[in-house]
Amino acid sequence: QLQLQESGPGLVKPSETLSLTCSVSGGSISTSPYFWGWIRQPPGKGLEWIGSFAYTGSTYYNSSLKSRFTVSADTSKNQIFLEVTSVTAADTAVYYCTRVMTGSTFDYWGQGTLVTVSS
Amino acid sequence: QSALTQPRSVSGSPGQSVTISCTGTSNDVGTYNYVSWYQQHPGKAPKLMIYDVTKRPSGVPDRFSGSRSGNTASLTISGLQAEDEAGYYCCSYTAGPKYVIFGGGTKLTVL
Numbered sequence: 001q002l003q004l005q006e007s008g009p010g011l012v013k014p015s016e017t018l019s020l021t022c023s024v025s026g027g028s029i030s031t032s033p034y035f036w037g038w039i040r041q042p043p044g045k046g047l048e049w050i051g052s053f054a055y056t057g058s059t060y061y062n063s064s065l066k067s068r069f070t071v072s073a074d075t076s077k078n079q080i081f082l083e084v085t086s087v088t089a090a091d092t093a094v095y096y097c098t099r100v101m102t103g104s105t106f107d108y109w110g111q112g113t114l115v116t117v118s119s
Numbered sequence: 120q121s122a123l124t125q126p127r128s129v130s131g132s133p134g135q136s137v138t139i140s141c142t143g144t145s146n147d148v149g150t151y152n153y154v155s156w157y158q159q160h161p162g163k164a165p166k167l168m169i170y171d172v173t174k175r176p177s178g179v180p181d182r183f184s185g186s187r188s189g190n191t192a193s194l195t196i197s198g199l200q201a202e203d204e205a206g207y208y209c210c211s212y213t214a215g216p217k218y219v220i221f222g223g224g225t226k227l228t229v230l
Contacts, residue, residue: 046122047157047165047208049219060218096164103153103212104219107176109164 002026004097004110011116018087018117022080022097022110030055030075035100038071038082040093041112048093052100053080087117123148123209123222130228136197139225141209142190147220149190153212156185156194159224160205168207169194196227204229 008020022036029036037052051061053071061069070083080097094114098106124142131137141148141156148154154172157165167176169185172192182197192211196203209222 046224047210047221049210049221052219062218101170103151104210105153105155105167105170106157106165106210107167107170109166112164 002099002108004099004108006095006097006110006113008095008113008115010114011118012087012091013119014088014117015086018082018084018091018115020082020084020095020097020113020115022082024078024080024097028075029073029078029080033102035060036071036073036080037098037100037106038069038080039096039098039106040091041096042090042093049104050082050095089117091115092117123211123220125207125209125222125225127223128226128228130230131196131199132230133199133201135199136195137199137227139194139196139207139209139227141192141194141211141222143192143211143213143220144190147190147211147213148187148192150214151212154185154187154192155210156183156192157208157210158203158205159208165208199229201229203227 003025005023012018035052035054038050051071053059068085072081094112096112097110099108101107156169159165173185
């Protein structure tokens, strides 16, 4: 059974860089044709797709989030990463790691990790 | 296109059917067959309920069904049960730089 587990700092100061890791077990992130994505949800609000990554290196981002977000992976460790630079309070959210089945279908989700941006 | 449009809330009694709509445009819901629906209970991660407009993943009860007419997709839940009370989000692939957009979410209350 595929499992995804996010990990991160929990609390980040404004203007700093946030780094999150998603550890995947029960399957390889190098398996075609899947992508791996990050989605976030501010407290009490809806879901927002951040970006998706394939082991081939193809990466797609939500253009509304500009260029502060970077999705990458380490296939040897079976991990997906998300880096967010220059964070603000608006980046406070639960961040989910997902597997992307086709197009915009997210079939496996991690349990999510809450990140709070505060001084 | 900012977000797909969903009603903020819907409700129904046990055993009844409810339908949640998701309105987009010809750049997303109306053109691409990549419309999906997610159920989210409080404090939990979303769960895939419908994908490719009408397909149901293994393990999802057949009480859940998806459809589309023009630029509006719909999720219908028949034979409502108490455990169906949750938030529901639609999602679509979209042309242009955003690639993926979600609806604002609908809270389903089982009376």
